[in-house]
Amino acid sequence: MFPTRRDFQAMAERTQTGILIHEAASKNILWANPAACRMFGFTLEELRPLKAHHMSSQERQYRRALGVAWLQSAVVHGSSRRQWKYRTKDGVDFLTDANASLVQFQDGPVVMVEFRNISEEVEIQQELSWVSQSLQRIMTHTSAGILVLDDGNCIDDISPLAARLFGSTTERLMGAHLEDLGRCDPSLDSEQVVSKLASSTGSVKIRQKIERPDGRVTWLAGELEDVVHDGMVSRVLVIRDVTDRVELEQRHEYQVANLQYLSRYNAMGDMAMILAHELGQPLAASSNYLRGLQRRVAGGTLDRDQLSYGLDMAEKQLSRAAEIVASVKRYVRRIESTSSAIDLNDVMEESLYFVRLRAAERGARVVVDRTVESLPVQGESVLIGQVIINLCFNAIDEIVLPTTETKELRVTTCRDGDWACIRVADEGRGMERAPRNQLVSGAFSAKQDGSGLGLIVSEHIVERHGGDIEFSPNEPQGTEVRLRLPIAGGTRLVGV
Structure with a gap:
């Protein structure tokens, strides 16, 4: 059994690929299948009188002269393929992958254009390309290094900057265990890290000490987390060089400790000055009161009230001296x-x-x-x-x-x-x-x-x-x- 002309027409009408039949000489539209009519939003009767500029995008690269040249190329060479942007009845542009072929009909040659809408495919491709290029730019140019680790914390992928932070190359670091490159704090095997990553809701801050062969030490700080995407889980570590910050912290800790020592040492000097300078007044005052009482006793003029007043004042001055000494002790101890x-x-x-x-x-x-x-x-x-x-x-x-x-x-x-x-x-x-x-x-x-x-x-x-x-x-x-x-x-x- 062989398909008849009617069978081929039935197939052309059922396919989802748009088909336009142009007269080879004039390039006028002779016929369009239902798929083409649906894409354009025109009926066959509405399509037939249209020219290329009526049904193509208004962008310069899709002007009528180029469309005619494309169809003429198929007439001369037998076929011609290109991307062409058509326009619907509602004025919406759509990009197609179109192939024009010369076909000999009984009444004369025609150009058959087969096309399919690839607008969504191009958008997806452009988006994927943009994402891929963006990730590559991030991996290459960002100020932070990026590592992708497997479940055993070995390096699956690493950005060039991250490799430089470790003092090596991406090729040499692929497959290496992260902690073989330097001690991590906290350890990647610690309960803190394991439980945090297992929850898949948080990240863990990591600090890593890298000791170079020349004796230099580099400190890296980063955030480790499991990223879920498309049903997959990737362990990602973003790191930065924090050597300057760590060295500053260490210098600060030393200065604080040294300052505490110097403070205590200086406090001893303060105590000596305070005792020498400030105890003189209350001790001298109490001595004056006691000498006054002695003179009155020697002169026989001391009465009970004077004795009580003099002793109270002397005691008050001595109590103040005792307060000064106790306060100075507390001042020095710095408890x-x-x-x-x-x-x-x-x-x-x-x-x-x-x-x-x-x-x-x-x-x-x-x-x-x-x-x-x-x-x-x-x-x-x-x-x-x-x-x-x-x-x-x-x-x-x-x-x-x-x-x-x-x-x-x-x-x-x-x-x-x-x-x-x-x-x-x-x-x-x-x-x-x-x-x-x-x-x-x-x-x-x-x-x-x-x-x-x-x-x-x-x-x-x-x-x-x-x-x-x-x-x-x-x-x-x-x-x-x-x-x-x-x-x-x-x-x-x-x-x-």
Whole structure:
């Protein structure tokens, strides 16, 4: 049995490939199968009068002259194949793989064009090509190295940059076990890594130490995770060179440890200065009270009340000396926390007891302007109080000079943002005698027998409490000293 002409026509009408029959000489459309009509959205009657430019894309490479030349090439050479972009009745372009062939009909030669819509295929191919090229660019040019590992953590694939980070080539590293190249932290076989990857919901941060043959060490840090795609699981590690960061961390750790050592060593010096400088006042005061009692006993003028008062005051001064010694011990030990929550206003009031005694002895007046709000700070009340006393005593020494007309010490407390502040002001000689930046940091003293140790000790104490001391000119003359400590709970708080 042989197929008849009608059978061939039936096959042409049933195929999903579009078929257009053009007259060889005029290139006019003579016939189109149903598949072609569906693709164009035209009926056969609508297609027949159309020319190439009516049913082709308006893009320059599909203009009418090129379409005619393509069909003529089939007339001359028997066949001609190319991609051609047609246009539907609705104006939508679609790309086709089209083959034009010369066919001899009974009534004369025709050109048969067989075509199929490949727009989706091209889009998929372009997308796959883009993805492939993008991945290749990422693997080649990204600042991070990329490794693909198998289930045994051996290298299946590695980017050129990753190979350079390991100091080798991609060819040499293929198949190598990752931990054979350098110790990983945590280990890839650890329960932490295995359980995290098994959950398929998270990644694991890895740090790897690579020791080069020349003795250099490179630190790599990366993120390891199992990526699921198309039903497959790939173990991917993205790594970067963090050598500079690790070396910086190591230097920082060394500096912190060294600073702790130097801090303790310096604290011993602070303790010696504090004991030498600060114990003198309470010990001298208690000695004065006891000598006064001795004189009254020798003169026969001592009564019971005077004896009780003198002994109480001597005991008070000795208790203060004991507090200073205990506080200095805690200051040096630097145990977990030797500080407590205190109100700077209360510390000032306690300190002013001794300041008023000194001022009264030397003919000076103390004026206090205390803020009504609390000034909560964290620290050692005895040490902070000793700083306040030292600053006030220095001011009194200026006030009592014959050249100072206003015999007044002004002490003010206030809050300045996240800082608790105390200002101590006098109208003495002012700051012309020494550069401002040497008042604390250098061993400066205006006293003939002064060593300047009081200001240095005060600076150390305040710095360890996270604060600072600043000197500035007072108006109309003299010096104003501002002591600042961070408010407890503020961002600037530094533990003692």
